[in-house]
Amino acid sequence: MKKIKVAVLCSGGGTNLQAIIDFAAQGKLRHGSVELVISDRSDAYALERARQNGIATAVFDKRDIPDRAIRERRMLECLDSFGIELVVLAGFMTVIGKEFVDRYSMRIINIHPALIPSFAGMGMYGLHVHEAALQRGVKITGATVHYVNEVCDGGPIIEQKAVRVRAGDTPETLQKRVMREAEWSILPRSVEKVCKKLSEE
Numbered sequence: 001m002k003k004i005k006v007a008v009l010c011s012g013g014g015t016n017l018q019a020i021i022d023f024a025a026q027g028k029l030r031h032g033s034v035e036l037v038i039s040d041r042s043d044a045y046a047l048e049r050a051r052q053n054g055i056a057t058a059v060f061d062k063r064d065i066p067d068r069a070i071r072e073r074r075m076l077e078c079l080d081s082f083g084i085e086l087v088v089l090a091g092f093m094t095v096i097g098k099e100f101v102d103r104y105s106m107r108i109i110n111i112h113p114a115l116i117p118s119f120a121g122m123g124m125y126g127l128h129v130h131e132a133a134l135q136r137g138v139k140i141t142g143a144t145v146h147y148v149n150e151v152c153d154g155g156p157i158i159e160q161k162a163v164r165v166r167a168g169d170t171p172e173t174l175q176k177r178v179m180r181e182a183e184w185s186i187l188p189r190s191v192e193k194v195c196k197k198l199s200e201e
């Protein structure tokens with residue numbers, strides 16, 4: 001069966017990438033294959049995780065290519081050269097532009113560490129999301145996988161998972177629980193779900 005070629009874009013530790021790699025190793029990514037990992041940071045540990053698993057890597061570091069449009073153009077050329085059909089943003093800190101979104105319309109998905117529409121939109125990334133949730137005093141938060149469109153965190157929702165906030169939680173303890181209890185399960189499942197859908201188109 002022809003598998004959908006997937007690229008995962010990361011800026012940091014890559015624990016969500018690892019979750020996808022582990023999911024695939026268990027034979028659960030039946031309709032997709034992770035062919036490439038891209039980072040905008042040459043020191044991202046996600047690149048090491050890719051190398052450890054024999055996955056091709058590419059770096060488009062903003063320190064080497066400060067011009068965002070040029071950096072994005074080079075990324076698109078790289079994705080094309082690998083025949084990528086689905087782009088997964090897993091903690092990717094560069095905002096992708098209109099050209100990228102249009103080129104991969106309904107073929108980019110993102111993991112957001114909150115239950116969109118709560119704690120989403122410009123400026124809501126990483127620990128800021130969990131700081132805002134604790135500040136608001138919500139009892140339940142979680143994570144969302146959604147399609148990426150031109151609106152920040154605005155695309156159709158694919159899957160969500162709730163996580164209880166605990167008394168005494170700090171942004172760091174909450175972030176870890178949301179990753180462990182939600183992100184690392186809904187992202188790999190969503191990659192398979194979208195790959196299956198794309199393979200049936």
Ligand code: GRF
Nearest residue numbers: 012013014015016091112113
């Ligand atoms: C995750 O919390 C994800 O929700 C957010 O960035 C973080 C990435 O972590 N978008 P990792 O690089 O996958 O460990």
